[in-house]
Amino acid sequence: MGNFEFSNPVKFHFGAGKLELVGKVAGEYGKKALIIASDSAKPTGLLKRVEQYLDEAKIEHVFFNQFMQNPLSTLVMDGAKLASEEKCDMVIGLGGGSAMDMAKGIAFCAVNPDSIWDYVYGKQAAGALPILLVPTTAGTGSEGNRTAVFNNPDTNDKKGLVNSLIYPKVSIIDPELMTTLPKRVVAGPGADVLFHAIESYISKNSHPISEMLSLQAIELIARYLPIVYEDVKNIEAWEKVTLASTLAGMAIDCAGTTLPHALQHPMGGLLNVIHSEGLAALYMSFMEYTYPAAPEKFANIAKAMGVSIGHLSTMEAAACSLDAVKKLLTTVNMMPTLSELGVKEEHLDWLTNNALTTMKVVLSNNPKVPTGEEIKEIYRKCL
Template structure:
């Protein structure tokens, strides 16, 4: 696979698998490549003897990936306890139930197998196993002390959870959807096997892929970004613009999947370092309240947020315009930045992701709650946005996206 290695230190090549270590400041060992899943036994062995495998209700069973994981672990004498009850937008109550099951079975390592929901739930279960009390308190700032070792196996190119110390949960009582951020929930090892992503339905490829793109765009625009993060994010934006429509049209295109999977993991790394901004800041309340698909919520909000933002950070939009192939000749800077906004709209069209908040179930009567909840749960993301944004602008944006 040929791609930039500017930020990856390739320490060794084991057979056909790339083992990437010391990526920027992220202390994760990334095992990347088609077929790399089969390393799960040997990689887990260093961390435990009884693995708690966290996954969703159906997809990893249907595709046979769960059975393969159990088999590879068994070959290395690692017992497994499977928890297969993770929902999309995983709940704090699900994590609590799973953590007591883990303790009952005395598991010593946690494997998150699936998309972002499964990996995020796995992180929170590993964290809850050693930190007493309600996980919501830790999500709202209480400090943890440790976590069981976590191995992430991503089957989607979406959340980038395999590359960060974040895990998003929804509290079913308050509808707060917010990240736990803790250095203890970095996966020890992340397996990124593009082959596992090829069986996704096309609507999931589009929605999760757009989430990945959103991560890189947001980290690039973030006030808290820095030059090395900006360069990584730009590389991912360029790759996703080019290759996401290709895998959406042809999910068996292995080479394009490699690029998309790599860019997705970069998306996780960059939000870990720079944070997200307004799209995630405004989307979490939507999927927290209505259990909407995260990537679709982002798609509904993204164009209007870019329109609201591009004039205030024109230079950054011009840099994005370059990597997504916009020809600037004959255009003023402002026109080129606007072309960049339009290119995102075109991409959403190509991914059949032109949705509105109304189509996701949002009503005008929800808007005040969404604004209030965004200010409460996503304070950091809103203040990290490059353009100042108060309640009034949030309200106008939500209404414009209905």
């Protein structure tokens, strides 16, 4: 088992209707909030509800919506400038992974004056504004950890700021907010939950607590993602899926991700490939490459996904995890190829080199660490 540490300081409020706590919670951290949300939070009435709860609690608020999927670090600096000019006491991230990561980045850069990339690469930071998160998709798990991922438009690098200062103070996880999501936004982030759970479980940095979080997340997402995909109004199933997302987000906080995320980030940086779709395209190839190096772990993944493995050898059971993942991804229509996502043979050298340089640590978490040639071959198989 070895020695290990575990810590997670986030206060979580789980449950249908918990959004109404946002004003009361914000009142614990000051009198003025910067709300980070996309314009899609307007027509659904969600932004209005949050503003109303803040008004009732007498919290002033300012709105910032300048971001997109794979958010740019330059826009983080714009948001941080606004937070400082408006003298905001806290940042509220309302939305999917991009909104939550932007909220973390802005809260961080409002206090630390240098380029965010200096801190990504280890510069000591002074603090951050308090961060409150309200996820409106079940996917990144950002609500449960200290990571925020950004694109650097100067280098096309996509990399995470990992810093204890950006743990959210509070995350409000309200499954009612998921019941109007289009199928693609159920499936993509839902698949990312599975990927976080699998990768944190097989990571060389996993420990007994992270493994419990990962396995529970695998079990919940495998069982309930197909249900919410078919019936988006099913609140009981959403309770399970949102819990799985947060558990997996906590698990990667302990153990990190592995090979698929290391290969997906370069595609997000260079070609703006959607995170979950890039991962889904890579997944079968990654599993085929990796499972013989950690058969017990992959056998447990198969079991957690509902496969009956009692009569099988460990290696046979491990191989079953590939079929189980393929079946789940097929059920939620998440089996793209890299070619369909815009990746071409001519990109493979750049992607491979970028993975080897910027994602070295993540690659080293994989039970079998690939060479450059192997990485290129994994990409190529997925075209």
